[in-house]
Amino acid sequence: MTNWKWCISLAGMAAAMPALAQSSLTLYGRIDTSIEFVNFGPNHVARIGGGNLFANQWGLKGVEDLGGGYATIFKLENGFNSATGAISGNGALFGREAWVGLTGPFGGLQAGQTYTILHTSLVTYSLPGYGAGLAWGNAANNFVLPTFLRTSNTLRYTSPRLAGFLLRATASRGANGATNVPSTLGDSYGAGINYGNGPLSIDIDYMQQEFSTASAAALSPASPTATGNYALGAISYDFGFVKPAFVYLRHRGGPDVTTAVTSAFSNPHNDFFEVNATVPLGRASLLVSYGHYHKIADSEGNADSYGLRLDYPLSKRTVLYTGAAMVHNGEHAAFTINGAGGGGVAVGKPGATASSIVAGVLTSF
Numbered sequence: 001m002t003n004w005k006w007c008i009s010l011a012g013m014a015a016a017m018p019a020l021a022q023s024s025l026t027l028y029g030r031i032d033t034s035i036e037f038v039n040f041g042p043n044h045v046a047r048i049g050g051g052n053l054f055a056n057q058w059g060l061k062g063v064e065d066l067g068g069g070y071a072t073i074f075k076l077e078n079g080f081n082s083a084t085g086a087i088s089g090n091g092a093l094f095g096r097e098a099w100v101g102l103t104g105p106f107g108g109l110q111a112g113q114t115y116t117i118l119h120t121s122l123v124t125y126s127l128p129g130y131g132a133g134l135a136w137g138n139a140a141n142n143f144v145l146p147t148f149l150r151t152s153n154t155l156r157y158t159s160p161r162l163a164g165f166l167l168r169a170t171a172s173r174g175a176n177g178a179t180n181v182p183s184t185l186g187d188s189y190g191a192g193i194n195y196g197n198g199p200l201s202i203d204i205d206y207m208q209q210e211f212s213t214a215s216a217a218a219l220s221p222a223s224p225t226a227t228g229n230y231a232l233g234a235i236s237y238d239f240g241f242v243k244p245a246f247v248y249l250r251h252r253g254g255p256d257v258t259t260a261v262t263s264a265f266s267n268p269h270n271d272f273f274e275v276n277a278t279v280p281l282g283r284a285s286l287l288v289s290y291g292h293y294h295k296i297a298d299s300e301g302n303a304d305s306y307g308l309r310l311d312y313p314l315s316k317r318t319v320l321y322t323g324a325a326m327v328h329n330g331e332h333a334a335f336t337i338n339g340a341g342g343g344g345v346a347v348g349k350p351g352a353t354a355s356s357i358v359a360g361v362l363t364s365f
Helices: 003-019 117-125
Strands: 022-041 046-049 057-067 068-081 097-103 107-115 150-159 165-172 188-197 200-211 224-237 241-252 271-279 282-296 303-313 318-329 354-363
Touching: 046 354, 097 150, 117 165, 117 188, 117 200, 117 224, 117 241
Parallel strands: none
Antiparallel strands: 022 046, 022 057, 022 354, 057 068, 068 097, 097 107, 107 150, 150 165, 165 188, 188 200, 200 224, 224 241, 241 271, 271 282, 282 303, 303 318, 318 354
8 A cells, every 4th residue: 555545544543543432643743844044065055955953744643541541652753845746764654663562550562663862852842933943053953863863663661750850761672683783783782760850850861872893885794783772851940031951962882983974883082061941932932052063073074053043833733933054163073953853955075064954834733
C-alpha cells in the first residue's frame, strides 16, 4: 500500500476512534512555511523553506484508560517538506516518532523510536519562543547531530515527579541484530535528572553511545567500535519580563575523529553551549541567542552562532515570525543555519560564513 493510502486510512481511524469508551485518538499536525534569503559564502539564494519553529509533521497519538491509574499510550509521527510535499528524513512513513507505552503510578515507559534525554533537555533550554525549542535562530540547533537526538529500538522511562525531581532514562539497541554493521553499533544508554521549582528549571544528563571510526563507505561487521559519552548541564529562570537560559553539551570518549559520520554514530570530541533569552513584547516574543562550538583537536574547527527572532501569534494555532541569524565558521568548520527540522543550506566551503533572513508562518491543527 502506498504512503498516501496509509495516510488516508489512518486519518479515517482518527475520526472514528474517539467515540470508543475510555479511549481517545488524536490526529494532529504542524505546517511551517517561510521565505528565506540565505548567504552561504560566497553564493546566495532566495528560497521557500519550512520547518523553522516546528518541523513540519502530522501524527496520531492515542490513550486507552486501563483503570487503576494505568493507561496504554502510543504515538506515530511523520515528517514532511511543506514546500514540496515529500516525506522528510529517511523516507520512513513515521520517521520522527513511532512508539507504544504504558503509564501509571510508576511513571511512563515507551518502546520504539523516540527522542533521547539529550534532545528533551536541548528543546527545553534552547528556548522555544512560540515554537518547540532547538529551532531556527537557536545556536544549539546549528551544532547538534541526529545520532544523539533520536534513537530507534529504544526503551525510555520517565519517573513521577517527587519533591521537584524527575528522572529520565533510555536504553537503545542501535544495530538491533543487523548483520551488515558491528553488532553494538549505535547502542545508547542514558539517564538524566530534572529539577523544577516554579520559575526555576535545572537538568543534568549523561548518555553513552557506541560508534565506529570507520568511514561510511568502509563500515562493515568487522569495523572497530568504541564508546563515546555526552554530558549536558542546563538551567533557566523565568523572571516574567525576561526568561534567560543556558545549555552546555560535552562529547568525549573513544578515539577522536576528524568529521562526523551519521551512519557510524561518530562525532568529533567537542563542546558547545548556547546562552539565550526570550523577552515578551505584548503578544509577541523576542528570542535572542548566542552560542559557541569548540572542536577539541582543531581550534580552526570552532564556530560562533548568532540569532534574533520575533514571533507574533495571530491565534492559539497560528504564528507569524521573522528573524536574522549568522554562523561564523573557523577555517575548517562548515556549520550552517538550520530550522527545527534541519534543512539548512550548506556553506560553499569550510570557513565560509552563513547568514539568513527569514519570514514565515506556522499553523497547527
